[in-house]
Amino acid sequence: MYTEKVMDHFEHPRNVGEIENASGVGTVGNAKCGDIMRMYLDIDDNGIIRDCKFKTFGCGAAVATSSMATELVKGKSVQEALKVTNKAVMEALDGLPPVKVHCSLLAEEAIHAALWDYAQKNNIKIEGLVKPKSDIHEGEEAEEEEY
Amino acid sequence: MGKFIYLDNAATTKTAPEVVSAMLPYFTDNYGNPSSIYSIGGTAKGVVTKARERIAGTLGAKSNEIYFTAGGSESDNWALVATAEAYGAKGKHIITSKIEHHAVLHTCGYLEKRGYEVTYIDVDENGIIKLDELEKAIRKDTILISVMFANNEIGTIQPIKEIGAIAKKHGVLFHTDAVQAYGHVPINVDEMNIDMLSASGHKFHGPKGIGFLYIRTGVKIRSFIHGGQQERGRRAGTENVTGIVGMEKAVELAFAHMEENTKKQRELRDYLIRRIKEEVPYCRLNGDFERRLPNNVNYSFQFIEGESLLIMLDMKGICASSGSACTSGSLDPSHVLLSIGLPHEIAHGSLRLTVSEENTIEEMDTVVAAVKEIVDKLRNMSPLYEDFIKRQDK
Numbered sequence: 072m073y074t075e076k077v078m079d080h081f082e083h084p085r086n087v088g089e090i091e092n093a094s095g096v097g098t099v100g101n102a103k104c105g106d107i108m109r110m111y112l113d114i115d116d117n118g119i120i121r122d123c124k125f126k127t128f129g130c131g132a133a134v135a136t137s138s139m140a141t142e143l144v145k146g147k148s149v150q151e152a153l154k155v156t157n158k159a160v161m162e163a164l165d166g167l168p169p170v171k172v173h174c175s176l177l178a179e180e181a182i183h184a185a186l187w188d189y190a191q192k193n194n195i196k197i198e199g200l201v202k203p204k205s206d207i208h209e210g211e212e213a214e215e216e217e218y
Numbered sequence: 219m220g221k222f223i224y225l226d227n228a229a230t231t232k233t234a235p236e237v238v239s240a241m242l243p244y245f246t247d248n249y250g251n252p253s254s255i256y257s258i259g260g261t262a263k264g265v266v267t268k269a270r271e272r273i274a275g276t277l278g279a280k281s282n283e284i285y286f287t288a289g290g291s292e293s294d295n296w297a298l299v300a301t302a303e304a305y306g307a308k309g310k311h312i313i314t315s316k317i318e319h320h321a322v323l324h325t326c327g328y329l330e331k332r333g334y335e336v337t338y339i340d341v342d343e344n345g346i347i348k349l350d351e352l353e354k355a356i357r358k359d360t361i362l363i364s365v366m367f368a369n370n371e372i373g374t375i376q377p378i379k380e381i382g383a384i385a386k387k388h389g390v391l392f393h394t395d396a397v398q399a400y401g402h403v404p405i406n407v408d409e410m411n412i413d414m415l416s417a418s419g420h421k422f423h424g425p426k427g428i429g430f431l432y433i434r435t436g437v438k439i440r441s442f443i444h445g446g447q448q449e450r451g452r453r454a455g456t457e458n459v460t461g462i463v464g465m466e467k468a469v470e471l472a473f474a475h476m477e478e479n480t481k482k483q484r485e486l487r488d489y490l491i492r493r494i495k496e497e498v499p500y501c502r503l504n505g506d507f508e509r510r511l512p513n514n515v516n517y518s519f520q521f522i523e524g525e526s527l528l529i530m531l532d533m534k535g536i537c538a539s540s541g542s543a544c545t546s547g548s549l550d551p552s553h554v555l556l557s558i559g560l561p562h563e564i565a566h567g568s569l570r571l572t573v574s575e576e577n578t579i580e581e582m583d584t585v586v587a588a589v590k591e592i593v594d595k596l597r598n599m600s601p602l603y604e605d606f607i608k609r610q611d612k
């Protein structure tokens with residue numbers, strides 16, 4: 072059901088852990104739906120992401136998208152990191168099953184939440200960044216069952 | 219296929235080699251249609267009759283009360299829909315439990331859309347139905363009570379005899395989905411006042427695609443599949459002769475070895491339960507410890523999610539299952555785990571291990587070691603665990 076890349080990032084997740092005194096930390100998702108992602112960013116004075124770590128509670132896809140997202144934003148500027156969309160994460164993983172697309176949205180959301188925290192702490196405005204929702208499943212309804 | 223440890227016997231079981239051998243001649247030599255007049259047709263009819271008699275005997279039923287179906291889901295659908303139709307003039311109220319299999323729950327949903335009313339009875343924290351609530355729910359227009367014999371996820375065995383007595387006292391029909399129980403625990407339809415019972419062949423080392431519905435004589439029930447005169451005209455279609463022969467062999471084996479199989483499974487089950495409890499912190503055994511299927515272990519591990527756990531177990535060659543949302547394709551975890559009062563995040567972290575008599579203690583040791591290692595790895599990756607540890611440190 073998962074691509075080789077997803078399995079690789081699940082089995083050997085990159086950048087698992089915490090960053091002490093991180094420049095920005097973002098936590099998204101909720102336990103009710105079964106996924107929570109926390110992203111830590113270490114950003115230098117020039118606005119370059121020196122390091123990125125994550126912790127995730129969730130399924131194989133949630134772990135793999137978190138891992139890939141950290142790889143994609145590492146070494147990038149804040150502006151470039153904003154362009155790491157859920158699509159970019161999915162493409163980098165060679166795709167996700169349809170029911171797992173929300174995991175990639177969560178990864179994008181986690182990056183945004185960490186950047187938002189960084190901006191708040193430093194009292195700066197990041198062009199194009201809006202306050203992330205804490206729960207991406209808000210408003211999502213279960214598909215109507217047919218009999 | 220490499221070596222693997224199979225601990226998902228509630229999902230399906232290995233078809234016994236004796237079952238396969240018994241079936242083969244009915245593919246290659248005696249392939250006649252039981253409805254035909256020539257001799258190989260007669261042979262096929264004979265084995266179907268024999269299988270019906272054997273199965274009836276295991277339940278204390280009569281052979282003309284056994285109807286072959288394609289499996290548990292069909293039997294459940296038939297029992298509910300056809301009873302609802304046959305007794306719709308008397309009333310349109312059905313009582314069931316909140317932890318039934320979807321074959322019952324979704325059929326109830328189907329009936330609700332067609333003017334029937336269904337009451338879903340609560341279970342306690344161990345998954346046992348609340349008998350007082352059940353009795354109170356019975357109304358003048360109640361036509362059917364459907365409560366599973368044993369739960370497929372947490373293994374809890376219901377007080378079936380008591381439910382049967384309540385149904386009889388109030389003149390209501392009683393159906394039980396015994397898919398997880400038949401062939402594993404003794405059942406007597408008269409002693410337990412069971413009017414209808416669903417069972418499935420592949421849950422006790424029989425083939426897939428064959429099951430049966432027991433219907434007590436005198437119960438009015440509409441035909442489910444219209445066509446020929448097979449199954450007394452109630453379930454038309456050429457009999458699945460190979461499946462029936464295979465299921466009969468599986469029934470023969472299951473009942474001949476029930477006592478020893480149960481003993482072996484209980485040993486493995488209790489060993490797993492004890493070692494996980496002692497060696498993995500922050501876990502919870504789901505289901506009743508005493509009133510439990512001999513093969514079922516179900517644990518929730520706090521701070522982790524079940525699908526991740528299953529994939530990592532699979533990488534180590536261990537087949538198991540979970541009640542997490544990700545394994546069901548929806549956002550909600552198992553309705554059974556929520557019904558016994560587990561919070562969502564704990565329900566997401568559940569693991570079901572269902573043993574067979576073929577498993578060994580050495581395999582259980584491998585599984586415990588794997589579970590410990592994986593739970594530890596996933597917790598170290600979990601923000602929930604991180605928060606928990608930080609709260610502990612304060």
